[in-house]
Amino acid sequence: MKLTAMAASKASLVFLLWLAGPAWADDIRVITSGGFTAAYQQLVPLYEAATQDRVITAYGASMGNAPDSIPSRLARGETFDVVILADSGLEKLVSEGKVAAGSRVDLARSLIGMSVRKGTPKPDISTVEGLRQTLLNAKSIVYSASASGTYLSNELFQRLGVADQIKDKAHKIYSERVGAVLARGDAEIGFQQVSELLPFKELDFVGPLPAELQQSVFFSAGMVAGRQTAAASRFVRFLASPAAASIVQTTGLEAVATPLPAPAPPALGQASKQ
Missing domain, CATH: 3.40.190.10 (Periplasmic binding protein-like II)
Structure with missing residues (x-):
């Protein structure tokens, strides 16, 4: 309990x-x-x-x-x-x-997860293909400049085969939390450590990355x-x-x-x- x-x-x-x-x-x-x-x-x-x-x-x-x-x-x-x-x-x-x-x-x-603004669609990222399609369909993507974002930009996007397709709409966030950027409406989806996303009440937490793609930090x-x-x-x-x-x-x-x-x-x- x-x-x-x-x-x-x-x-x-x-x-x-x-x-x-x-x-x-x-x-x-x-x-x-x-x-x-x-x-x-x-x-x-x-x-x-x-x-x-x-x-x-x-x-x-x-x-x-x-x-x-x-x-x-x-x-x-x-x-x-x-x-x-x-x-x-x-x-x-x-x-x-x-x-x-x-x-x-x-x-x-800690695990890496994804959030969106409240009231916007919550894509299914529970599978590898679901996450891949979410990245391709998103109009804008933000991720941390720290450990989780380094993993996404240097490894995960390449593993999913989407690095070239999303390079112009995926942005690394410096000196503030990804949740703050999402809460302002400056991006559609955002990735960071779960513990850094949950405090933002203006957001809906979508879920962690699929287990086979997860980086455990x-x-x-x-x-x-x-x-x-x-x-x-x-x-x-x-x-x-x-x-x-x-x-x-x-x-x-x-x-x-x-x-x-x-x-x-x-x-x-x-x-x-x-």
């Missing part, structure tokens, strides 16, 4: 109180990519309330040369303790010496080289914990850890103790 968001939050807070012990009140500087953002924004307030640590957050794409992407910001020398991004992007930062080797912690698995945390602090390690441990997994599951991601079970209701006739 899925936990409600409130039960998940309570479970997380219980775990934090056990983890925290005395309050530390350290600053932790984090930069995270969009795929983990919905879960992250629910988890951080719980962590801060229980530990008194202060989490200072920035956002950027997992890869690419946009000025606000995670690789670009690290290359400029911006200071962070923890990075959270697609696993391929994290491994590249490790190879460049920007993220400490051996510090990778997988937090969640891990969102992983790593500690910036030279910044491996106890506070950063403590925060990453929480994000990867079973209590955090209870919330991660509600945001369109598949948690790596097994979520905590829902709290048992009080026995009949017993007053709840507060």
